[in-house]
Amino acid sequence: MTARHILALSGGVGGAKLADGLQQACNDGRLTVVVNTGDDFTHLGLNISPDVDTALYTLGGVANPETGWGRRDETWTFMDTLARLGGETWFRLGDGDLATHVERTRRLAAGEALSAITADFARRLGIQADVVPMSDQPLRTRVHSDEGIFDFQDYFVRHQCRPVTRSIEFAQGDDVRPSPAVLAALADDALDAIVICPSNPYLSIAPILAVPGLRDALREAGVPIVAVSPLVGGAAVKGPTAKIMAELGVPVTADEITRQYDDLLAGFVLDERDAALRERIAVPVHVTDTLMRSADDRVRVARETVDFAKHLKARA
Numbered sequence: 001m002t003a004r005h006i007l008a009l010s011g012g013v014g015g016a017k018l019a020d021g022l023q024q025a026c027n028d029g030r031l032t033v034v035v036n037t038g039d040d041f042t043h044l045g046l047n048i049s050p051d052v053d054t055a056l057y058t059l060g061g062v063a064n065p066e067t068g069w070g071r072r073d074e075t076w077t078f079m080d081t082l083a084r085l086g087g088e089t090w091f092r093l094g095d096g097d098l099a100t101h102v103e104r105t106r107r108l109a110a111g112e113a114l115s116a117i118t119a120d121f122a123r124r125l126g127i128q129a130d131v132v133p134m135s136d137q138p139l140r141t142r143v144h145s146d147e148g149i150f151d152f153q154d155y156f157v158r159h160q161c162r163p164v165t166r167s168i169e170f171a172q173g174d175d176v177r178p179s180p181a182v183l184a185a186l187a188d189d190a191l192d193a194i195v196i197c198p199s200n201p202y203l204s205i206a207p208i209l210a211v212p213g214l215r216d217a218l219r220e221a222g223v224p225i226v227a228v229s230p231l232v233g234g235a236a237v238k239g240p241t242a243k244i245m246a247e248l249g250v251p252v253t254a255d256e257i258t259r260q261y262d263d264l265l266a267g268f269v270l271d272e273r274d275a276a277l278r279e280r281i282a283v284p285v286h287v288t289d290t291l292m293r294s295a296d297d298r299v300r301v302a303r304e305t306v307d308f309a310k311h312l313k314a315r316a
Contacts, residue, residue, distance in 0.1 A: 011204020021298030038207030060125030
């Protein structure tokens with residue numbers, strides 16, 4: 001695989017795994033990972049960016065291998081003490097992870113942009129890729145359910161995705177725009193392809209596409225856009241993708257994912273367990289084993305995805 005510059009859209013664990021594979025497979029090329037910030041929230045007075053941190057920890061080689069999120073070899077003295085004091089413990093912050101949030105909060109309060117802070121954290125973790133928040137301004141995912149309207153982390157962590165989803169809202173102010181680093185990457189003459197990682201299309205990728213102007217900028221980049229299916233045999237590898245699809249009344253099938261991305265796609269990477277759906281997909285399809293159980297799997301899926309993109313023409 002030879003690619004000068006790849007841009008990837010990513011949410012949490014699944015997206016970070018493929019981004020890690022892309023980082024390893026890009027060799028001397030450049031990788032930009034645009035990360036969802038619709039999950040961001042303020043907790044215990046701290047600015048938390050869960051998907052950004054998952055990308056940083058995964059690409060930096062310090063992620064918890066058992067959960068895919070948080071830091072490896074984490075300790076929990078802070079949470080244990082907080083519990084004894086009667087504090088909120090439904091969203092667990094490890095001691096090492098806590099340092100990330102404290103420093104981010106301090107620098108945001110001093111007027112620094114989230115993208116600049118993230119870039120500095122990535123440098124300090126030795127990450128080769130450019131890790132870029134989708135926007136420096138708040139855009140927040142809210143889940144409308146049969147039990148009320150929940151901010152994303154309340155729905156996802158506090159209520160463990162139990163409420164039935166009726167619709168999803170992306171609340172944002174008039175000033176929301178793509179991070180300057182995202183637009184700069186999309187304007188790069190060396191950009192070869194855009195990869196939509198196997199993150200939740202409704203909760204992780206849709207917020208990125210909801211940033212005003214970003215969907216058009218992706219389309220106008222003039223390179224193939226390829227999505228990797230987040231479904232394997234009609235089920236999500238991790239997270240509530242299949243549950244949400246069913247509750248929103250759409251078929252829980254990989255070909256439905258291509259309709260979610262509509263006019264963006266030039267190609268689609270389909271898991272081999274769903275190969276029978278190939279003829280129902282309007283764009284060119286590459287069939288492979290998309291499960292990323294190991295580091296080698298991450299690199300394999302990344303190489304196949306980029307090689308596939310190289311043979312596609314960008315849609316007008």
